[in-house]
Amino acid sequence: xxxxxxxxxxxxxxxxxxxxxxxxxxxxxxxxxxxxxxxxxxxxxxxxxxxxxxxxxxxxxxxxxxxxxxxxxxxxxxxxxxxxxxxxxxxxxxxxxxxxxxxxxxxxxxxxxxxxxxxxxxxxxxxxxxxxxxxxxxxxxxxxxxxxxxxxxxxxxxxxxxxxxxxxxxxxxxxxxxxxxxxxxxxxxxxxxxxxxxxxxxxxxxxxxxxxxxxxxxxxxxxxxxxxxxxxxxxxxxxxxxxxxxxxxxxxx
Amino acid sequence: xxxxxxxxxxxxxxxxxxxxxxxxxxxxxxxxxxxxxxxxxxxxxxxxxxxxxxxxxxxxxxxxxxxxxxxxxxxxxxxxxxxxxxxxxxxxxxxxxxxxxxxxxxxxxxxxxxxxxxxxxxxxxxxxxxxxxxxxxxxxxxxxxxxxxxxxxxxxxxxxxxxxxxxxxxxxxxxxxxxxxxxxxxxxxxxxxxxxxxxxxxxxxxxxxxxxxxxxxxxxxxxxxxxxxxxxxxxxxxxxxxxxxxxxxxxxxxxxxxxxxxxxxxxxxxxxxxxxxxxxxxxxxxxxxxxxxxxxxxxxxxxxxxxxxxxxxxxxxxxxxxxxxxxxxxxxxxxxxxxxxxxxxxxxxxxxxxxxxxxxxxxxxxxxxxxxxxxxxxxxxxxxxxxxxxxxxxxxxxxxxxxxxxxxxxxxxxxxxxxxxxxxxxxxxxxxxxxxxxxxxxxxxxxxxxxxxxxxxxxxxxxxxxxxxxxxxxxxxxxxxxxxxxxxxxxxxxxxxxxxxxxxxxxxxxxxxxxxxxxxxxxxxxxxxxxxxxxxxxxxxxxxxxxxxxxxxxxxxxxxxxxxxxxxxxx
Numbered sequence: 001x002x003x004x005x006x007x008x009x010x011x012x013x014x015x016x017x018x019x020x021x022x023x024x025x026x027x028x029x030x031x032x033x034x035x036x037x038x039x040x041x042x043x044x045x046x047x048x049x050x051x052x053x054x055x056x057x058x059x060x061x062x063x064x065x066x067x068x069x070x071x072x073x074x075x076x077x078x079x080x081x082x083x084x085x086x087x088x089x090x091x092x093x094x095x096x097x098x099x100x101x102x103x104x105x106x107x108x109x110x111x112x113x114x115x116x117x118x119x120x121x122x123x124x125x126x127x128x129x130x131x132x133x134x135x136x137x138x139x140x141x142x143x144x145x146x147x148x149x150x151x152x153x154x155x156x157x158x159x160x161x162x163x164x165x166x167x168x169x170x171x172x173x174x175x176x177x178x179x180x181x182x183x184x185x186x187x188x189x190x191x192x193x194x195x196x197x198x199x200x201x202x203x204x205x206x207x208x209x210x211x212x213x214x215x216x217x218x219x220x221x222x223x224x225x226x227x228x229x230x231x232x233x234x235x236x237x238x239x240x241x242x243x244x245x246x247x248x249x250x251x252x253x
Numbered sequence: 254x255x256x257x258x259x260x261x262x263x264x265x266x267x268x269x270x271x272x273x274x275x276x277x278x279x280x281x282x283x284x285x286x287x288x289x290x291x292x293x294x295x296x297x298x299x300x301x302x303x304x305x306x307x308x309x310x311x312x313x314x315x316x317x318x319x320x321x322x323x324x325x326x327x328x329x330x331x332x333x334x335x336x337x338x339x340x341x342x343x344x345x346x347x348x349x350x351x352x353x354x355x356x357x358x359x360x361x362x363x364x365x366x367x368x369x370x371x372x373x374x375x376x377x378x379x380x381x382x383x384x385x386x387x388x389x390x391x392x393x394x395x396x397x398x399x400x401x402x403x404x405x406x407x408x409x410x411x412x413x414x415x416x417x418x419x420x421x422x423x424x425x426x427x428x429x430x431x432x433x434x435x436x437x438x439x440x441x442x443x444x445x446x447x448x449x450x451x452x453x454x455x456x457x458x459x460x461x462x463x464x465x466x467x468x469x470x471x472x473x474x475x476x477x478x479x480x481x482x483x484x485x486x487x488x489x490x491x492x493x494x495x496x497x498x499x500x501x502x503x504x505x506x507x508x509x510x511x512x513x514x515x516x517x518x519x520x521x522x523x524x525x526x527x528x529x530x531x532x533x534x535x536x537x538x539x540x541x542x543x544x545x546x547x548x549x550x551x552x553x554x555x556x557x558x559x560x561x562x563x564x565x566x567x568x569x570x571x572x573x574x575x576x577x578x579x580x581x582x583x584x585x586x587x588x589x590x591x592x593x594x595x596x597x598x599x600x601x602x603x604x605x606x607x608x609x610x611x612x613x614x615x616x617x618x619x620x621x622x623x624x625x626x627x628x629x630x631x632x633x634x635x636x637x638x639x640x641x642x643x644x645x646x647x648x649x650x651x652x653x654x655x656x657x658x659x660x661x662x663x664x665x666x667x668x669x670x671x672x673x674x675x676x677x678x679x680x681x682x683x684x685x686x687x688x689x690x691x692x693x694x695x696x697x698x699x700x701x702x703x704x705x706x707x708x709x710x711x712x713x714x715x716x717x718x719x720x721x722x723x724x725x726x727x728x729x730x731x732x733x734x735x736x737x738x739x740x741x742x743x744x745x746x747x748x749x750x751x752x753x754x755x756x757x758x759x760x761x762x763x764x765x766x767x768x769x770x771x772x773x774x775x776x777x778x779x780x781x782x783x784x785x786x787x788x789x790x791x792x793x794x795x796x797x798x799x800x801x802x803x804x805x806x807x808x809x810x811x812x813x814x815x816x817x818x819x820x821x822x823x824x
Contacts, residue, residue, distance in 0.1 A: 004356070129360060149354035153398065157353075161643065167607050168644040171636035173660030173708050175628035192646030196690055200642060201349040208350035210312060211342040211413055212365035215334040219370040223363040223377060 009053035015232040016131040023118035025239040039110035046117040055124040074105035255281035262319030274300040276475035287452045289466030293723040297475040307336040341413030345425040347405035359393040383415040403434025423454045431593040460500040484520040496724040501794035502528035529801035557581040558743045563613035574599040576767040585759030592789040596767040605634040636714040641701035651685040658707035675703040714745045755793035755809040
């Protein structure tokens, strides 16, 4: 899964907010720059960073699993039907692939690769708690930060329960491969216990949070120390500045 | 002045008007005491906990009268988050009470301290101290959601302990744990009490609670009906016929007093040793003779309903959850025992094809489970999962119960008959039109069991049916098992409840590390205490008392024990 990988690389040591700012700037920038080359370069740079941070393996697999089907679909569809098609590249029987379409597909694929890699690197090298602590330090409400952290664990928990519910209902004789009408019925069979169980759990959790002083007002502290050094401040200043320059250049040119 | 003073409190939840959850409750709890609270389902035990922690009236709307004072301050005027620093509140479900926002146990334990705004070094110091106290410091880097129930419950205790409360308030902390986990929690709580912490613990586990607590409260219908020293309270509960899950030594001791073999004034025995010594005294005084137990039960036999042939199974990884298990089950009540992780659940899921063997095969009424879907095999095997909340989904008990019959495609008249019978067997007639989720957990569990009975299958599998049930619920389920067996069905019960197994099993199978450790009549299986210890199963108390007295054959139940020593049970 897309979980935090422990480590001590330069990426791990950056402040989470810095990484968030840089990732966002990179993504916006690739959409501003023409052609696939700049995006490709950024994507390759991100891959190099992933390698240096020791998370290359964990980054490449999910990237490919999203990118590969997307790239194939784009190359096929845009390659054949791109509206501005002019220059044929290959013709196989009745099908012709056009240069403009293929380039468009390539550019789009590279940009998506940048989005996936940039945010994947953020997730893989940032302890979720560190991200929430850093955001709270920048004025985010601690309750919102809790919701962010809890939601990360909510989905695997729901998947685990859905499996148990499916088994429990089959054990009561539910036919999960019956006709459509029955299958629609079986949606409530799954959803009602899932929701009811989530509500029961949520009530307990609410009470347990109160038992841990969650309702307290005033200053909160954190066990986790989130570093924020000179490099962080430089990057947080430089990345948006370069992005602004790029936008200015786009407007002028 | 006492640490906690409750004076004539009544409370009615806004969500349940007309029902007094607490009714004229008064009590005082002294600093440094260990108070046990017990009683049947819906007796008001949880409401009393909420009252002490200030959740009533701050978090639960309703009508409150009377006065609650904790450490000199009326709880009405102290906000919950402030009281939380004084009263460490631990809940029943070990996982739902985790914050769900931590990746490590250390973070989980530190959560409350962060909310208190303590400096980082202080947080770290207190979190480690509290983890060491609960014996979980070696788990500091583990993910809190991936612990055993007992470990998780200790994490929950550690995380409220870190706030250094004066009172530890635990609401049925062991009811969802296996015996090993329950023992872990009881032991650590006892240690905290010995270090001076005031402990208030709700539990149905009177066998342990009455030994550890220095005072016992029994609640019923929102009132405290009995209160005092545990042995004395158990005696009064037995005398007045209160439905409590009585520890076997106490129940046996009470019978001895009923026939005046032992003076009524003598405190009741609480342990196997005490009960055995008492009976020995009676025998030596010539008050009674030792007789042979008539083995009441005989093995029933017939065509095998379920046959496992060399079944092995692993969940993807290298660890084998089942290893070359061969079994035949024909009729009667078969209890499957063993610690968590021994393979009980995996075996159970093989009985109706939810899991298919990695090697070997399972035949259900002659059909290979690999060739059929679960929906088809359900005609032969009905299986009720442990947690009713993983299955209930309809708007009334009656409709929920009909679900099983509907899935089998029975004609309406026949389905109706099955529903009525299931409602009768589980005594659900009075609540048939209620919404399942408006009922308490022990009732919801009965509804889930009733719904698989309407499948009218020849094999019924029950997963931990007595977990979380009060004395009446356990008795009802025992009668149900006997009834189904009487109809010629094979009833397989997966359970940690050895007293239930001793009472109802025709055959006991103990699993350990995915293999069959012991298999036979309950008398012969339970006699092998040392072998059973490998899978953390304690033999029933009556048998252990019988062993100390040198009885042969060994008794399984208090009735058999008393019969063996020549004392008829009196009602």
